[in-house]
Amino acid sequence: xxxxxxxxxxxxxxxxxxxxxxxxxxxxxxxxxxxxxxxxxxxxxxxxxxxxxxxxxxxxxxxxxxxxxxxxxxxxxxxxxxxxxxxxxxxxxxxxxxxxxxxxxxxxxxxxxxxxxxxxxxxxxxxxxxxxxxxxxxxxxxxxxxxxxxxxxxxxxxxxxxxxxxxxxxxxxxxxxxxxxxxxxxxxxxxxxxxxxxxxxxxxxxxxxxxxxxxxxxxxxxxxxxxxxxxxxxxxxxxxxxxxxxxxxxxxxxxxxxxxxxxxxxxxxxxxxxxxxxxxxxxxxxxxxxxxxxxxxxxxxxxxxxxxxxxxxxxxxxxxxxxxxxxxxxxxxxxxxxxxxxxxxxxxxxxxxxxxxxxxxxxxxxxxxxxxxxxxxxxxxxxxxxxxxxxxxxxxxxxxxxxxxxxxxxxxxxxxxxxxxxxxxxxxxxxxxxxxxxxxxxxxxxxxxxxxxxxxxxxxxxxxxxxxxxxxxxxxxxxxxxxxxxxxxxxxxxxxxxxxxxxxxxxxxxxxxxxxxxxxxxxxxxxxxxxxxxxxxxxxxxxxxxxxxxxxxxxxxxxxxxxxxxxxxxxxxxxxxxxxxxxxxxxxxxxxxxxxxxxxxx
Amino acid sequence: xxxxxxxxxxxxxxxxxxxxxxxxxxxxxxxxxxxxxxxxxxxxxxxxxxxxxxxxxxxxxxxxxxxxxxxxxxxxxxxxxxxxxxxxxxxxxxxxxxxxxxxxxxxxxxxxxxxxxxxxxxxxxxxxxxxxxxxxxxxxxxxxxxxxxxxxxxxxxxxxxxxxxxxxxxxxxxxxxxxxxxxxxxxxxxxxxxxxxxxxxxxxxxxxxxxxxxxxxxxxxxxxxxxxxxxxxxxxxxxxxxxxxxxxxxxxxxxxxxxxxxxxxxxxxxxxxxxxxxxxxxxxxxxxxxxxxxxxxxxxxxxxxxxxxxxxxxxxxxxxxxxxxxxxxxxxxxxxxxxxxxxxxxxxxxxxxxxx
Numbered sequence: 001x002x003x004x005x006x007x008x009x010x011x012x013x014x015x016x017x018x019x020x021x022x023x024x025x026x027x028x029x030x031x032x033x034x035x036x037x038x039x040x041x042x043x044x045x046x047x048x049x050x051x052x053x054x055x056x057x058x059x060x061x062x063x064x065x066x067x068x069x070x071x072x073x074x075x076x077x078x079x080x081x082x083x084x085x086x087x088x089x090x091x092x093x094x095x096x097x098x099x100x101x102x103x104x105x106x107x108x109x110x111x112x113x114x115x116x117x118x119x120x121x122x123x124x125x126x127x128x129x130x131x132x133x134x135x136x137x138x139x140x141x142x143x144x145x146x147x148x149x150x151x152x153x154x155x156x157x158x159x160x161x162x163x164x165x166x167x168x169x170x171x172x173x174x175x176x177x178x179x180x181x182x183x184x185x186x187x188x189x190x191x192x193x194x195x196x197x198x199x200x201x202x203x204x205x206x207x208x209x210x211x212x213x214x215x216x217x218x219x220x221x222x223x224x225x226x227x228x229x230x231x232x233x234x235x236x237x238x239x240x241x242x243x244x245x246x247x248x249x250x251x252x253x254x255x256x257x258x259x260x261x262x263x264x265x266x267x268x269x270x271x272x273x274x275x276x277x278x279x280x281x282x283x284x285x286x287x288x289x290x291x292x293x294x295x296x297x298x299x300x301x302x303x304x305x306x307x308x309x310x311x312x313x314x315x316x317x318x319x320x321x322x323x324x325x326x327x328x329x330x331x332x333x334x335x336x337x338x339x340x341x342x343x344x345x346x347x348x349x350x351x352x353x354x355x356x357x358x359x360x361x362x363x364x365x366x367x368x369x370x371x372x373x374x375x376x377x378x379x380x381x382x383x384x385x386x387x388x389x390x391x392x393x394x395x396x397x398x399x400x401x402x403x404x405x406x407x408x409x410x411x412x413x414x415x416x417x418x419x420x421x422x423x424x425x426x427x428x429x430x431x432x433x434x435x436x437x438x439x440x441x442x443x444x445x446x447x448x449x450x451x452x453x454x455x456x457x458x459x460x461x462x463x464x465x466x467x468x469x470x471x472x473x474x475x476x477x478x479x480x481x482x483x484x485x486x487x488x489x490x491x492x493x494x495x496x497x498x499x500x501x502x503x504x505x506x507x508x509x510x511x512x513x514x515x516x517x518x519x520x521x522x523x524x525x526x527x528x529x530x531x532x533x534x535x536x537x538x539x540x541x542x543x544x545x546x547x548x549x550x551x552x553x554x555x556x557x558x559x560x561x562x563x564x565x566x567x568x569x570x571x572x573x574x575x576x577x578x579x580x581x582x583x584x585x586x587x588x589x590x591x592x593x594x595x596x597x598x599x600x601x602x
Numbered sequence: 603x604x605x606x607x608x609x610x611x612x613x614x615x616x617x618x619x620x621x622x623x624x625x626x627x628x629x630x631x632x633x634x635x636x637x638x639x640x641x642x643x644x645x646x647x648x649x650x651x652x653x654x655x656x657x658x659x660x661x662x663x664x665x666x667x668x669x670x671x672x673x674x675x676x677x678x679x680x681x682x683x684x685x686x687x688x689x690x691x692x693x694x695x696x697x698x699x700x701x702x703x704x705x706x707x708x709x710x711x712x713x714x715x716x717x718x719x720x721x722x723x724x725x726x727x728x729x730x731x732x733x734x735x736x737x738x739x740x741x742x743x744x745x746x747x748x749x750x751x752x753x754x755x756x757x758x759x760x761x762x763x764x765x766x767x768x769x770x771x772x773x774x775x776x777x778x779x780x781x782x783x784x785x786x787x788x789x790x791x792x793x794x795x796x797x798x799x800x801x802x803x804x805x806x807x808x809x810x811x812x813x814x815x816x817x818x819x820x821x822x823x824x825x826x827x828x829x830x831x832x833x834x835x836x837x838x839x840x841x842x843x844x845x846x847x848x849x850x851x852x853x854x855x856x857x858x859x860x861x862x863x864x865x866x867x868x869x870x871x872x873x874x875x876x877x878x879x880x881x882x883x884x885x886x887x888x889x890x891x892x893x894x895x896x897x898x899x900x901x902x903x904x905x906x907x908x909x910x911x912x913x914x915x916x917x918x919x920x921x922x923x924x925x926x927x928x929x930x931x932x933x934x935x936x937x938x939x940x941x942x943x944x945x946x947x948x949x950x951x952x953x954x955x956x957x958x
């Protein structure tokens with residue numbers, strides 16, 4: 001403890017110095033809005049960059065849903081926009097495969113990893129642990145701008161003549177390694193790899209910063225057990241990223257070598273287009289192990305921050321402490337550890353030894369235990385609460401609903417026996433879109449609506465928010481629920497056209513319905529974007545520091561927090577963040593000292 | 603763009619603007635009427651919608667099942683014994699997860715409706731309860747153990763050794779087609795090596811013609827299997843990863859270049875029987891590529907014909923060995939310019955046996 005105190009007093013001295021600087025500190029446009037080192041500005045930069053990517057990635061899904069829903073129809077305007085990629089007004093097969101590949105890459109990495117964690121980790125960590133900024137604001141800025149660089153490279157790959165990568169977001173070699181195997185495996189694939197390598201660098205810089213800020217920069221009294229669950233969620237996410245992204249990086253480097261330097265890490269015994277290739281001795285399966293060693297933790301990298309966000313917002317608006325704080329942290333920890341031990345459940349039918357597969361079945365179903373604990377704890381948090389349906393709260397409920405639906409089908413696909421039938425079918429598509437696509441977006445929306453007043457000092461429009469929520473929730477289920485049935489028919493994913501298949505063509509009508517719902521859902525997201533940008537400038541103004549009557553530290557800063565967050569000293573923390581409804585008092589902020597006669601600790 | 607499309611876009615834009623204006627106006631109204639009152643009203647509306655969504659959602663789920671059930675394989679018996687195990691496993695899992703699904707979703711939306719904000723109620727301070735938490739750690743853990751036990755019991759049966767008397771068929775994927783090879787009368791697959799692949803010389807599978815075992819190997823255009831006779835597939839790929847997906851048998855296995863894989867099963871119904879079972883005149887057993895393999899992935903279709911032993915024997919008698927297609931006049935003395943294959947260690951059978 002004495003150590004911690006020493007560190008903290010050191011940090012405080014540092015802060016006082018910094019505070020003195022702040023008053024004389026005049027920011028230019030560039031240092032304030034572009035190369036900003038302020039965690040709040042970097043968070044907004046991540047958020048808006050993420051929104052641009054979500055628009056592109058979501059728009060791609062609308063395009064390929066047009067093809068899947070209306071394979072016979074022609075839309076001349078598609079040719080007007082995309083030229084030979086949509087010759088005759090019909091999306092070409094090459095274009096289709098590029099679209100599905102980039103849709104996955106963009107949404108998983110650029111939106112739900114960088115956009116989501118980048119926004120809320122940067123925004124909330126310093127606020128909620130009580131720090132003036134990140135441990136290294138410069139490194140923080142650097143991580144954002146390397147992400148921008150990665151974005152530019154990825155974006156440019158959309159415009160090369162042979163098109164962007166098209167071998168699926170997992171880019172399995174040999175398909176991704178050999179230019180002759182697919183046109184997307186030519187220049188587009190090199191750009192994809194360069195972009196992703198930059199992306200990994202950006203994520204490592206960001207992750208190290210998050211972890212060191214949480215461990216070292218907490219204000220006085222803010223012990224680890226008094227951290228809000230948002231910070232815990234982000235902490236484990238950052239740890240997962242730091243430990244697993246380097247493995248993915250190594251896989252990408254080896255793939256680059258195979259592509260450009262004639263090595264054979266992943267290649268062996270190949271005849272492509274009638275040409276016998278010289279590569280021998282590599283293993284295509286090795287790449288899959290390297291990829292999924294990140295690939296599986298990746299889904300938890302996406303979902304853990306939203307679990308934290310949902311826990312926090314749900315507690316605030318149910319006016320009740322989160323149920324089982326310790327169990328919530330423990331299950332986050334268990335998920336984080338186990339997520340490293342389940343990767344090969346993506347490979348049950350890859351030709352991997354079936355005995356090895358059985359071990360991964362065991363570990364996969366094990367990881368479902370902490371997930372179920374979390375669901376039951378959220379339900380109990382709602383029980384006997386006094387629930388205010390703010391838009392953020394609605395999205396939390398949507399999150400839990402989707403997390404249940406998608407989590408339960410995880411028990412299906414995690415069991416190798418069932419996976420053998422539904423692997424790479426629409427059942428799988430439904431499963432992971434619901435559990436980490438829709439759920440993560442729900443959590444992200446909850447966070448945006450909830451912390452928008454802190455970000456911009458204004459509220460987003462409620463009516464538009466309610467409409468956004470209900471359309472999104474209904475469309476999500478209309479899109480993905482029936483896909484389970486397509487999976488029950490064994491209908492494979494990533495097919496451009498099903499009309500020649502006796503076993504799958506009966507779903508033509510259903511595919512129309514799904515595509516229609518996807519388009520409506522996309523329009524609802526546009527409404528969210530309009531609401532967001534309109535409200536930045538014209539939204540209803542926030543008039544009190546703590547509009548939600550919440551306990552956490554960010555609501556003790558001024559409505560428009562300065563660079564450095566608190567004008568005076570950083571407040572001291574005296575309690576955990578979930579004293580809602582304790583001793584009949586609606587809420588007791590963390591800065592409130594324990595009153596004499598107050599009932600015991602939680 | 604056609605005028606029709608312009609029309610749709612204009613309508614969509616108008617709807618958008620109307621919604622936006624209403625939303626803006628509703629905010630002004632809420633400020634005029636007092637924010638507290640407006641908040642209470644929207645709270646009631648959303649609380650009610652929670653209940654509507656729950657009930658509507660459950661009805662919609664039932665309806666969805668009603669409409670789609672017959673289009674899936676849920677009502678069609680699995681065409682292999684392994685598939686029956688997989689179906690059993692699916693139903694067990696469906697019942698367990700279905701109960702949990704109903705329970706948790708009903709609680710979620712019911713709680714949301716029931717405990718919406720009211721001036722009369724104070725939230726109940728309830729930070730934790732060790733007994734409850736222990737219960738919902740233990741119950742899922744036990745349930746999952748049961749599911750794992752069933753799952754692995756079947757998994758090891760499915761992936762175990764093929765019976766000794768099973769017939770063997772080799773299936774090879776390349777962009778974007780399946781090739782089949784039967785060992786012929788001698789029941790032995792001849793040696794092959796990927797460097798010998800040359801479709802222009804009628805050798806798409808890289809067979810080594812120096813090996814006499816190759817001379818009677820058949821290379822038909824579709825796969826024929828005998829009903830109730832176990833079959834072991836030896837699965838190969840030449841260029842990228844493919845996947846032999848057999849929805850009616852409920853099975854799937856990747857085809858990986860440089861690493862042959864295997865899959866065995868026993869077909870239970872002939873194609874003719876399945877036509878009756880499914881009530882579909884045009885029924886065929888289809889092989890669907892289930893691992894994205896390039897631009898023609900969606901068209902990589904194969905057909906399996908399951909028939910009686912008699913029909914199968916008749917069919918085999920009509921097939922000509924690939925060797926005779928490549929060399930109608932017998933093997934020339936120079937062995938077709940192929941490298942000396944005696945040193946090649948790639949004998950199909952030896953390598954496949956070594957894998958498992």
